[in-house]
Amino acid sequence: MTRYVLKRLGLMALLLVGVSVLVFFLFALMPGDYFSSNRQLTPQRKAELRALNGLDQPVLVRYFIWLGNMLRGEFGYSLVYNRPVTELLGPLIGNSFLIAFAGFLLTWAIALVCGVLSATRQYSWFDRLVTAGLFASLSVPSFFIGLLAIKVFAVDLRWLPTGGMLDTASSSDGFAQVLEIARHMVLPVGILTFLGAGALTRYFRSGMLEALHADFIRTARAKGLRERTVVFSHALRNALLPAITLLAFELPALFSGAIITEQIFNWPGVGRIQLESVQTRDYAVLMTVTMLLAFLTILGSFLADVLYAVADPRVRLLGSRRAA
Amino acid sequence: MTLIKKPVAAIAGLLAGALFLGACAPAVESDPGTEKADLSKLKDEFYKASDPGKSPAAATQRKDSFVTTISKPGGVFLPGFYDNGWDGNAVQPIFASLVVFNDAGEPVPDLAEKWEVSSDNLTYTFHLRKDLTFSDGSPLTAEDVAFTLTLLNDPAYAGGVDFSDIVIAGTKEFRKGSASSLSGITVVDPSTIRIVTQKPNPLALRTLGGPVISKAYYGKGYVKGKLDYLKSLYGKPLGAGPYALEQYVEGQEIRYRANDHYYSGKPSIARLIFKVVSSDSALQNFQNGDIDHGGFGSDPANLKELQGLGFADIRARVISDYGAIWVNNKKPALADTKVRQALYYGLDRQQIVDAKFKGLGQVADVFAAPTQWSYTNDGVTSYGFDAKKAGQLLDEAGWKAQAGGTREKDGKKLTLSYITTKQDDPVIPIAKKDYKDLGIDFVPEVLDSNTAFDRLNNGDYDLAGFRSNGLSDPNDAVSEFGTTDPAINVTGYANPEVTALIKKGISTFDRAARQKIYTELYQKLSQDPPIILLDYRKSLSAWNARIQNGELYTTGSDDAALALAKLKIAG
Numbered sequence: 001m002t003r004y005v006l007k008r009l010g011l012m013a014l015l016l017v018g019v020s021v022l023v024f025f026l027f028a029l030m031p032g033d034y035f036s037s038n039r040q041l042t043p044q045r046k047a048e049l050r051a052l053n054g055l056d057q058p059v060l061v062r063y064f065i066w067l068g069n070m071l072r073g074e075f076g077y078s079l080v081y082n083r084p085v086t087e088l089l090g091p092l093i094g095n096s097f098l099i100a101f102a103g104f105l106l107t108w109a110i111a112l113v114c115g116v117l118s119a120t121r122q123y124s125w126f127d128r129l130v131t132a133g134l135f136a137s138l139s140v141p142s143f144f145i146g147l148l149a150i151k152v153f154a155v156d157l158r159w160l161p162t163g164g165m166l167d168t169a170s171s172s173d174g175f176a177q178v179l180e181i182a183r184h185m186v187l188p189v190g191i192l193t194f195l196g197a198g199a200l201t202r203y204f205r206s207g208m209l210e211a212l213h214a215d216f217i218r219t220a221r222a223k224g225l226r227e228r229t230v231v232f233s234h235a236l237r238n239a240l241l242p243a244i245t246l247l248a249f250e251l252p253a254l255f256s257g258a259i260i261t262e263q264i265f266n267w268p269g270v271g272r273i274q275l276e277s278v279q280t281r282d283y284a285v286l287m288t289v290t291m292l293l294a295f296l297t298i299l300g301s302f303l304a305d306v307l308y309a310v311a312d313p314r315v316r317l318l319g320s321r322r323a324a
Numbered sequence: 325m326t327l328i329k330k331p332v333a334a335i336a337g338l339l340a341g342a343l344f345l346g347a348c349a350p351a352v353e354s355d356p357g358t359e360k361a362d363l364s365k366l367k368d369e370f371y372k373a374s375d376p377g378k379s380p381a382a383a384t385q386r387k388d389s390f391v392t393t394i395s396k397p398g399g400v401f402l403p404g405f406y407d408n409g410w411d412g413n414a415v416q417p418i419f420a421s422l423v424v425f426n427d428a429g430e431p432v433p434d435l436a437e438k439w440e441v442s443s444d445n446l447t448y449t450f451h452l453r454k455d456l457t458f459s460d461g462s463p464l465t466a467e468d469v470a471f472t473l474t475l476l477n478d479p480a481y482a483g484g485v486d487f488s489d490i491v492i493a494g495t496k497e498f499r500k501g502s503a504s505s506l507s508g509i510t511v512v513d514p515s516t517i518r519i520v521t522q523k524p525n526p527l528a529l530r531t532l533g534g535p536v537i538s539k540a541y542y543g544k545g546y547v548k549g550k551l552d553y554l555k556s557l558y559g560k561p562l563g564a565g566p567y568a569l570e571q572y573v574e575g576q577e578i579r580y581r582a583n584d585h586y587y588s589g590k591p592s593i594a595r596l597i598f599k600v601v602s603s604d605s606a607l608q609n610f611q612n613g614d615i616d617h618g619g620f621g622s623d624p625a626n627l628k629e630l631q632g633l634g635f636a637d638i639r640a641r642v643i644s645d646y647g648a649i650w651v652n653n654k655k656p657a658l659a660d661t662k663v664r665q666a667l668y669y670g671l672d673r674q675q676i677v678d679a680k681f682k683g684l685g686q687v688a689d690v691f692a693a694p695t696q697w698s699y700t701n702d703g704v705t706s707y708g709f710d711a712k713k714a715g716q717l718l719d720e721a722g723w724k725a726q727a728g729g730t731r732e733k734d735g736k737k738l739t740l741s742y743i744t745t746k747q748d749d750p751v752i753p754i755a756k757k758d759y760k761d762l763g764i765d766f767v768p769e770v771l772d773s774n775t776a777f778d779r780l781n782n783g784d785y786d787l788a789g790f791r792s793n794g795l796s797d798p799n800d801a802v803s804e805f806g807t808t809d810p811a812i813n814v815t816g817y818a819n820p821e822v823t824a825l826i827k828k829g830i831s832t833f834d835r836a837a838r839q840k841i842y843t844e845l846y847q848k849l850s851q852d853p854p855i856i857l858l859d860y861r862k863s864l865s866a867w868n869a870r871i872q873n874g875e876l877y878t879t880g881s882d883d884a885a886l887a888l889a890k891l892k893i894a895g
Binding site: 030033038043045048052079081082091143150164169263264266268269278279281 | 386389391396398399400405406407408411480482484486488489555558573574575576577579595597599600601602604605608609611612614615772773774775776777778779781809811812
């Protein structure tokens with residue numbers, strides 16, 4: 001097992017280097033830089049600014065400077081925001097994580113319950129209801145439902161704030177502030193959950209249905225086990241196994257946030273910056289966010305593999321046999 | 325100054341295009357769609373609130389604050405050092421300038437009571453108001469102005485304020501040599517400063533007369549060539565504007581409090597808040613009282629909705645820019661004036677303007693914005709949609725239609741690429757059809773803006789759709805066509821008469837003389853068009869009627885600070 005983990009870790013490092021090379025050079029290949037679209041600068045000034053920011057160096061030199069800084073924990077300086085990238089992204093990542101994590105917990109809880117229940121009661125009214133909700137969730141675009149929710153809950157009913165993380169000119173602190181943030185989270189998290197739960201419910205429902213029709217379930221039933229034990233202990237365990245992979249891939253999503261949802265609700269998260277940095281060629285931010293997401297994706301798949309190996313002995317055995 | 329983005333992208337030019345310029349009656353401007361008028365007569369429009377009592381409780385309860393919007397502030401609150409245009413808006417309430425410019429491009433005194441420009445247009449003398457102080461009570465003198473200008477010319481300065489077309493005397497010695505200060509700056513006495521420049525430039529007044537920062541505060545620890553120490557002060561601004569920063573809540577809002585020491589008296593509204601609001605939900609925020617003021621999209625439906633609220637005072641403001649299709653005059657086919665004229669006549673610009681601004685835009689014909697003092701369509705050719713004329717011009721230029729309808733010259737097909745940054749650019753379908761009818765193969769490409777500008781700067785394009793920057797001086801709109809520098813004159817346009825007129829336009833500071841020059845220039849530019857002008861636009865903003873003098877304030881306009889100081893809350 002240790003050998004398996006170590007091997008995977010080594011592969012991870014290699015992959016990250018590969019990704020960094022690929023991403024850096026791809027971005028460098030894109031025509032234009034941060035100063036290109038500023039038509040108010042004279043060419044002379046543009047050249048000066050490029051030199052001051054090291055953009056006049058060859059790509060290869062820039063890559064190694066960047067890599068060296070990165071390894072020392074320096075993620076560079078954002079040209080748009082005029083601040084160190086870490087200082088810029090730190091709070092935003094935290095904010096994104098907050099709604100993404102809340103949404104994630106709700107999504108999984110709802111999907112699990114709905115998926116299992118509707119599978120065990122296939123064709124019941126509950127199942128039909130879930131199926132209908134599922135299609136709604138899969139087919140409604142997030143900006144539409146987001147704006148609709150703002151209109152209904154914030155403007156017409158005035159139950160919830162239109163967006164942001166705090167009230168205008170808020171001076172609350174302590175528990176009051178926690179409540180205030182929670183209130184602002186309701187709409188974005190609700191939308192995220194609604195949009196995310198659909199796909200996941202469908203996944204659980206079909207996984208569960210498949211498991212329920214499997215031979216070992218019939219055997220379990222034939223042995224006279226209680227239906228409860230059959231469903232939750234035998235079927236659910238097997239249906240959930242593939243979900244480990246899904247779970248692990250949620251990891252980058254937790255930090256990258258939901259770009260559109262954050263945009264609509266003015267949530268100060270990292271999603272907006274991510275998109276913006278591509279448009280403005282803010283390389284330091286662009287590279288940091290991309291590398292972070294690449295790292296999380298690779299880490300996620302690593303965790304999935306390890307968890308899988310723990311949960312499913314067949315993987316482990318197969319792995320060690322190949323290694324031997 | 326760096327580009328200050330106007331957060332209001334709304335368009336409500338309520339006038340349809342007047343292609344028979346000058347021949348029509350003054351417009352009744354509040355009746356969209358029915359009137360055709362010359363936009364040069366177009367003024368901002370105001371719609372008074374019909375029922376201010378309908379103001380939502382959330383807003384009415386805020387007795388001491390004015391809440392307006394901002395899109396994406398970055399937290400660098402030091403003029404000249406931010407690079408994010410929104411930070412430019414955010415510093416306006418904090419820092420007062422020597423001179424600011426109103427919408428018409430006229431200078432308005434701010435910290436400087438008056439100023440003189442020498443007859444050779446090289447020496448500027450500013451006379452400051454008496455007893456000026458920063459918001460912490462410390463005195464503001466000519467020394468502070470000198471320090472500000474020195475900082476902006478420091479060899480390590482990497483911000484967007486550009487002196488390369490002005491050049492204060494002694495810059496070279498200061499930057500490259502051992503000089504510890506700029507020899508062109510003389511502090512005559514605490515309230516007088518004289519600046520000698522090396523290039524005459526009517527725009528210099530704006531750059532030299534920009535925001536003033538405190539030497540005592542920002543100059544502590546200043547060593548030439550080392551500006552990194554300033555970074556720790558980016559978030560702690562100190563200026564002499566009507567408001568001082570209270571707190572920046574990252575990604576949420578910027579809070580200000582009224583400056584007790586403001587030279588024209590403490591502003592009447594004690595607190596000012598710039599709330600971060602996306603354009604998608606600005607209307608909803610306004611509707612439920614979260615904000616008092618905002619810009620509202622380009623949809624005329626928004627105007628209706630705002631009017632329906634009852635408590636909104638609305639302004640449809642003419643924006644001082646123009647939309648156009650840049651044309652690469654260096655391409656053999658496009659070097660011919662007749663071809664460019666044909667492209668003009670052959671394109672239904674009215675249709676594009678209608679599609680873009682939903683019937684509320686205006687076709688542009690002059691290389692100036694209608695808000696500018698120099699704007700005139702006197703003798704300017706208006707290129708109405710005339711496919712037949714376009715065809716004739718192409719024939720004359722030697723581009724003859726072949727059997728299949730495509731035009732060819734010397735065996736080469738007339739193919740034109742078109743770069744745009746907008747997926748939904750209405751120019752694409754309309755030009756595609758109009759130009760195809762003419763026998764031109766029109767090939768659109770949608771790119772991101774940095775790539776697009778890179779292609780534009782490298783001359784790697786035929787046609788490209790862009791907006792001009794905000795225009796202040798008449799020279800802003802035309803300067804690029806008067807130089808041979810390919811990095812500035814991206815269209816590669818060359819016309820000795822035009823070049824001479826552009827040079828002449830900035831050789832004098834006398835407005836009447838300049839007006840004459842620009843009138844002639846606009847005529848010349850319309851006879852030999854460098855690019856295809858498309859449109860002027862209006863933009864919608866609204867404020868809660870409880871805010872008095874709201875019509876004075878536009879987020880991001882150069883004189884925003886002066887306007888903020890004049891706002892009052894009714895009742």
